[in-house]
Amino acid sequence: MxxxxxxxxxxxxxxxxxxxxxxxxxxxxxxxxxxxxxxxxxxxxxxxxxxxxxxxxxxxxxxxxxxxxxxxxxxxxxxxxxxxxxxxxxxxxxxxxxxxxxxxxxxxxxxxxxxxxxxxxxxxxxxxxxxxxxxxxxxxxKESFSSHFGRRGPSVHLTYNLESKYNIQQFFNEVNVPKYWDAIGTYAMAIGFDYGYFGMQVNSESERRILFSVWSPQQTDDPSQISKDNSVVLVSKGNNTVINAFGNEGSGGQSYLVYPWVAGVSYQFKLVGQPSTEGYSVFSAYFKDPTKSQDYIFIASWKRPKTQAYLSGLYSFLENFNPEKGNIQRKVYYNNQKAIDYKGKEVKVKSAYFTYDETASKQQRLDYDGGVDNTNGYYLRNCGFFNKTNVQYGDIFVKNK
Structure with missing residues (x-):
């Protein structure tokens, strides 16, 4: 025994x-x-x-x-x-x-x-x-695993499969966190790419943010160690956007708008990225609240040095960043994705495939899920200790139009 x-x-x-x-x-x-x-x-x-x-x-x-x-x-x-x-x-x-x-x-x-x-x-x-x-x-x-990440719960991701990955200049995504699924610590990341990420967070009982971050090309978790020629530089920002450096999970430039987004509303995210002729690329983020206006709110533009790239590696994720709240379920829907290349041609998003982090892959936590709902779009679910589902790492989800 x-x-x-x-x-x-x-x-x-x-x-x-x-x-x-x-x-x-x-x-x-x-x-x-x-x-x-x-x-x-x-x-x-x-x-x-x-x-x-x-x-x-x-x-x-x-x-x-x-x-x-x-x-x-x-x-x-x-x-x-x-x-x-x-x-x-x-x-x-x-x-x-x-x-x-x-x-x-x-x-x-x-x-x-x-x-x-x-x-x-x-x-x-x-x-x-x-x-x-x-x-x-x-x-x-287990005690051999990180208590911080174990108590946070598994992070889950969707990587988008485009009919062409060539020179994607713009990407659009629509994000809806259902009512009662917006626990503190939720990060519903709408548009991730090879050099950063953009989405919405629940930071406290009284504060929520629209967050856009771009990584430096220098690999370090300490932003103070980044050399001047590797620094991500702010080009411009929205009127109420807060600017910071960030570390711990790579380092770079961070911008966020404190915004009282509401569960149950489908918010729209737009990311633009393109190279310059001077050895850097510029990445710009925009957010739309359809209950307030049909215009996008500009978050920020960042210049990333030593980079000649459009948008690539496009994905979304759902995570909990508060280890004290890993016992509460979260869910998010992603819908109406659209990509546009550098010539202005629309590029079809064919499918999305599902992955997860080490907390799930090492079977420390089994409370993760993902799939597709043809009315509400792709979905991700995690935390809360719900019973194991049949979703597998690498499963491909296709929406029926």
Whole structure:
């Protein structure tokens, strides 16, 4: 029999059942410093093979007597775990999993045995599954993988297949994030290309952005290291566009417009790119809100040195950039793509093929999906621990006109 240890630091999230509550600390060591009974800690893992599993909870610190309610909604499991100061490994009994899929285990402190002056609830380090014959039947984010990217969830992409890739000067895409699918941390990237990306983000409860970034030809994650001859230079910008440098995922020039875009509306994105005769290319981004105007809003134009290129490698992606929100589903539709070459001729977009990042390819997370809806266009979906779909890496999607 195999014992499987699922770390909270890689696989758990917190929610609050009240309007305000104190926040626990979720780190790679686990869940610490929580004493509010309104907090719910949820841990997720995927079971591929139905069966009976013994479960227990491992803690490295128990400051006081406490009681936790442990529940698994999908199998109507409820258990009250009583900790005392010498209970570092506590049996939670046996569960029977009848169907493959994601399991959510919730932990909530109760008022029983509570004395706030005597410390926090037990630190949550690992959930242990035992009495399993097949270790490979359980999927979760491993300690050998990045907790940051594991908790963010998988990123998913669509690469557009054009009937001609030659000298594409303009590309158009329409983006619709459905109502209730616009969680904080969402980046619905509309038009990516070999040298940058352009799309819309949910940055906080009160701020949303239209973001356009262009990478420097110098490979570095530190923008301060970019030499002058490799610097992406701003040509011009829209009236309210904010200009920054960016790093960590390559480096270059960043421009964004704070804009209150709304879920359920189809916004239009336009990207223009062309080479100069002086050894650089210029890339320009435009955004249209059809509920406000039929005119495009100019975001910015960037000059990329050591580049002689039109638009190439055209794609879209959906990601979550907030690791605290990886337990919330996201979805986006992409529709009405159009490409125009340097002679003004329209180039047909024939199909799109589906890919994903390492979080999915290394099977740390299985909550990803993509496809085509002939009414709303191509779609991408990720995060939220929905059950595994049949979509495969490299699947090709074709819209019926």
């Amino acid at each position: 195999t014992e499987i240890k699922i770390p909270f630091g890689w696989n758990s999230y917190q929610t609050c059942s009240a309007q305000k509550c104190s926040q626990p600390y979720i780190s790679e060591q686990g869940v610490s410093y929580w004493q509010d009974t309104n907090i719910i800690i949820s841990l997720f893992f995927y079971v591929a093979v139905a069966g009976v599993y013994d479960i227990s909870l491992l803690s490295t610190e128990v400051q006081r007597q406490a009681e936790l309610q442990v529940s698994i909604p999908s199998i109507s499991y409820n258990y009250f775990a009583k900790f005392n100061t010498d209970s570092l490994n506590l049996s939670l009994g046996t569960i029977q999993v009848k169907n493959s899929g994601y399991i959510q285990v919730n932990f909530k402190g109760t008022n029983s045995l509570v004395n706030k002056k005597s410390g926090y609830y037990p630190q949550l380090n690992s959930l242990i599954l035992s009495n399993s014959d097949n270790k490979s039947a359980i999927y979760y984010v």
